[in-house]
Amino acid sequence: MDYEVIIIGAGPAGIFAALELARLRAGRVLLLERGKNLKERCQRTGDDVLCGWGGAGAFSDGKLTLSPEVGGHLGELIAPDQLLTLLEQTDRIYVAHGAPDRIYGEFTPRMEELGNRARRADLELIPMRIRHIGTENCPIVLDRLRQALEGRVEMRSGCPAEQILTEGSRVTGVRLSDGTELHCRQVIAAPGRSGAGWMKQQADRLGLKSKASPVDIGVRVELPAVVFKDITDAAYESKLIHYSKTFDDKVRTFCMNPYGEVVTERANGLITVNGHSYAGKKSANTNFAVLVSSAFTEPFDDPIAYGLYIARLANLLGKGAIVQRLGDLLSGRRSTRERMAKCLTRPTLTDATPGDLSFVFPFRHLQSIIEMLAALEVLAPGVYSRHTLLYGVEVKFYSNRIAVSSELETEISGLFAIGDGAGITRGLLQASASGLLAARAAAGRLQ
Ligand SMILES: Cc1cc2nc3c(=O)[nH]c(=O)nc-3n(C[C@H](O)[C@H](O)[C@H](O)COP(=O)(O)OP(=O)(O)OC[C@H]3O[C@@H](n4cnc5c(N)ncnc54)[C@H](O)[C@@H]3O)c2cc1C
Numbered sequence: 331m332d333y334e335v336i337i338i339g340a341g342p343a344g345i346f347a348a349l350e351l352a353r354l355r356a357g358r359v360l361l362l363e364r365g366k367n368l369k370e371r372c373q374r375t376g377d378d379v380l381c382g383w384g385g386a387g388a389f390s391d392g393k394l395t396l397s398p399e400v401g402g403h404l405g406e407l408i409a410p411d412q413l414l415t416l417l418e419q420t421d422r423i424y425v426a427h428g429a430p431d432r433i434y435g436e437f438t439p440r441m442e443e444l445g446n447r448a449r450r451a452d453l454e455l456i457p458m459r460i461r462h463i464g465t466e467n468c469p470i471v472l473d474r475l476r477q478a479l480e481g482r483v484e485m486r487s488g489c490p491a492e493q494i495l496t497e498g499s500r501v502t503g504v505r506l507s508d509g510t511e512l513h514c515r516q517v518i519a520a521p522g523r524s525g526a527g528w529m530k531q532q533a534d535r536l537g538l539k540s541k542a543s544p545v546d547i548g549v550r551v552e553l554p555a556v557v558f559k560d561i562t563d564a565a566y567e568s569k570l571i572h573y574s575k576t577f578d579d580k581v582r583t584f585c586m587n588p589y590g591e592v593v594t595e596r597a598n599g600l601i602t603v604n605g606h607s608y609a610g611k612k613s614a615n616t617n618f619a620v621l622v623s624s625a626f627t628e629p630f631d632d633p634i635a636y637g638l639y640i641a642r643l644a645n646l647l648g649k650g651a652i653v654q655r656l657g658d659l660l661s662g663r664r665s666t667r668e669r670m671a672k673c674l675t676r677p678t679l680t681d682a683t684p685g686d687l688s689f690v691f692p693f694r695h696l697q698s699i700i701e702m703l704a705a706l707e708v709l710a711p712g713v714y715s716r717h718t719l720l721y722g723v724e725v726k727f728y729s730n731r732i733a734v735s736s737e738l739e740t741e742i743s744g745l746f747a748i749g750d751g752a753g754i755t756r757g758l759l760q761a762s763a764s765g766l767l768a769a770r771a772a773a774g775r776l777q
Contacts, residue, residue, distance in 0.1 A: 333358045333484075333514040335772050336504050338491040341385020342758050343520035343749025345475055346420065346765030347772075352482040354773040359483045360512065362504070364490035364525070368472055380524040380597055383487055384472040386750070387758045391587065391606040392463030392471070393567060394424060394759045396433065400458055400569060401757030404764060407736050413763075420763040421461065427474040428467065430609070434460045434566030441564050448570060451708035456569040464609025494519065494532050494745060501744040516744045516772040520765065521751035524597065526634075526729030529751045533732050538740050543728035543753050545633035546584070547640055547695055548621035549687065550603045551703070552719040553675055555589050555616045557712035562588035562616060572705045574698035579622050581702040584726070586618035592679035592721055594651050600641045601650045603679070603721040613678050619724045622698045637725040644690045644723045652690065652723075653682035656703065657716025662688070674717040687722045729753040737771035738764060746772060 334357035337344045348361045365371070365382030371389075372378045380386045395401040398413045405413055425431065435441070435458050448455040463471055479485060493505040494517055503513040521529050533540045561568050567586045574581050590607030605617040626633055644652055654665045655673055664686035670677070688696060699720075707714035731753030738746045738754065746768040748754060748761070755761040 331514060332503070332512045333360045334776055335359045335516045335518060336512060336514045337361045337518045337520060338504065339363065339385065339520040339522055339525060339749070339751065340383045340485065340487070341520060341522045341749060342387060342762040343522070343755070343765040344385070344518070345479070346423070346762040347518045347520060347748065347769040348479055348483045348765075349423065349475065350766045350769035351773055352479060354769070356769070356773040356776055360514070361479070361483050361485045362489050362491050363485070363487045365487065367487040368469065368476060379595055380522065383476065383485075384469070385522050386524065388468060388472055389465065390468060390758070391465045391590070391608070392429075392468040392758065394421060394429065394461040394463065395757050396421060396459040396461060396759065397457070400456065402755030402760030402764070403731070403753075404755065404760050404767075407734070407738070407754075408767070416763045416766060417759060420759055420766055423762070424461070424463070424471065427478065428471045429461055429463050430467075432461070434462060438564065444561060444564055444568070448709055452572060452705045453709060454571040455565070456571065457565065458567055458569055460567050462566065462609060465606050466608055466610065494536065496536060496742055496745070499741070499743055501742050515776060516746070518746045518748060518765075518768050518772060519752065520749040523727060523729055523750045525751045526727070526753075529732070529747065530730045533730070536742055538742065539733040540730040540753070542626075542631050542633055543731055544623045544625035545637040545728070546621035546623050546726040547637055547691070548581075548619055548699055548724050550592050550605055550617055550619050550721040550724050551713075552592055552615050552617040552677065552721065553713060553715070555614060558586075558588070558616045558710050561710060562586065570706065570709070572702045574701045576697050576701065577694050579694065579698045581620060581622050581698045584619040584621050586616065588616045589613050590615070590617050590678075592617050592677070594679065594681070598638060600638065601645055602641050603651050603682070603724050615675065615678055617678070620699050620702050621724065621726060622695045634727050637727055640690065641723050641725050647689055648683040648685045651679065651682040651721055652685040652687060653677060653679070653719055653721050654685060654687050655716060656714065656718040656720060659687060659720065660700070673719065675719050677719055679721060682721055687720060690722055728756060738768040739771060744775065
């Protein structure tokens with residue numbers, strides 16, 4: 331045996347698995363990362379955004395969602411009290427490595443009142459407790475986590491795992507892209523969303539059961555922070571759910587950034603939009619995504635291809651991200667530079683092309699987004715303003731969900747599949763928690 335455990339992917343899931351294995355003194359552990367080291371990563375270009383030491387969240391604004399119902403499916407695999415304890419333990423590790431003490435979104439009478447107001451607006455408010463690390467602090471926290479692993483776990487960057495090796499129904503090791511075969515007792519696969527295609531390939535090759543997850547497609551909405559101040563002051567990040575009148579589709583807000591900035595993201599050769607906020611620096615605007623969930627059955631069941639197709643169409647028309655004033659969209663005309671100059675919401679993303687999102691979205695999605703914005707107007711007057719900005723497109727892909735046990739072990743003995751790449755989680759805290767869970771099981775087997 332070269333190692334007791336090999337971990338594939340140094341995102342939050344892989345890092346927390348490594349930390350736990352080191353704490354439990356599990357023997358020789360190797361953490362493989364196909365991207366660059368943390369310090370060599372450029373912030374927002376190319377593959378570096380999603381790949382490299384620290385994973386996809388390295389340059390995010392680091393919102394740790396403490397509420398168990400958000401950020402993943404761990405709640406479907408383990409008991410509610412076990413999940414709560416696990417999330418608390420994970421959160422404490424972040425705090426011990428520099429995440430701030432403050433928690434937003436504690437349940438207060440004001441939150442209850444907001445929830446009631448949301449119901450009157452045909453919306454459901456999901457309260458969320460959040461710890462906000464902040465864009466500028468995420469790399470610092472990650473660097474401290476890395477230092478905590480130094481000398482206890484072997485770490486290799488720029489080193490992709492090519493194949494998971496098995497014998498019968500047992501895992502035996504990992505083949506690297508240079509052909510080297512490394513043997514081990516347990517493998518923890520944590521390749522994240524950027525490695526989801528690879529994970530699916532491995533799952534198919536090994537005969538592991540998996541199922542497609544829906545794709546979420548929509549826009550990033552930007553408006554003056556004062557419009558949502560009531561809500562963001564009380565809840566910081568609120569998740570609001572609406573079922574659209576015309577299609578009865580689930581539409582939700584996602585990743586709310588009070589006083590934040592809209593940014594572009596480059597992955598799979600495509601430019602999409604996202605948002606973030608700093609812990610210290612504030613803009614005049616709040617941004618959040620409005621996303622419509624789409625699932626398919628047969629003969630087509632490839633939601634990722636569908637999402638990529640829509641993003642490609644937006645890039646074709648806009649040569650990148652597109653921005654449109656809501657007023658222009660509702661009047662059936664494109665936004666232009668001249669019209670944007672008259673926009674009272676000053677865009678924080680300045681290199682999006684003023685254009686027409688109605689050329690991009692299918693009727694179903696556009697209608698659902700517009701109906702959601704109209705519902706939000708009742709809760710927060712000003713959302714449905716002509717000057718509200720819509721950036722397109724924002725697409726959230728979720729990986730195929732691999733069938734795992736309550737310890738996150740696959741049908742192959744000794745092979746664990748965790749984090750976003752296995753479709754088990756969708757956020758920093760649950761991804762990290764999945765690392766702890768799998769590491770404990772793996773360490774238990776070694777004994
Ligand atoms: C811009 C942005 C902002 C975000 N903001 C938030 C937020 O505020 N709050 C929140 O909860 N979530 C946020 N997320 C989501 C969060 O980052 C992810 O849920 C989380 O990083 C998932 O962790 P993971 O370890 O499963 O995967 P990842 O973080 O994706 O890490 C997987 C790692 O595995 C590596 N890898 C892939 N394949 C291989 C291979 N074959 N061999 C070796 N290495 C491989 C990848 O390079 C990557 O570094 C954000 C995501 C993005 C992109």
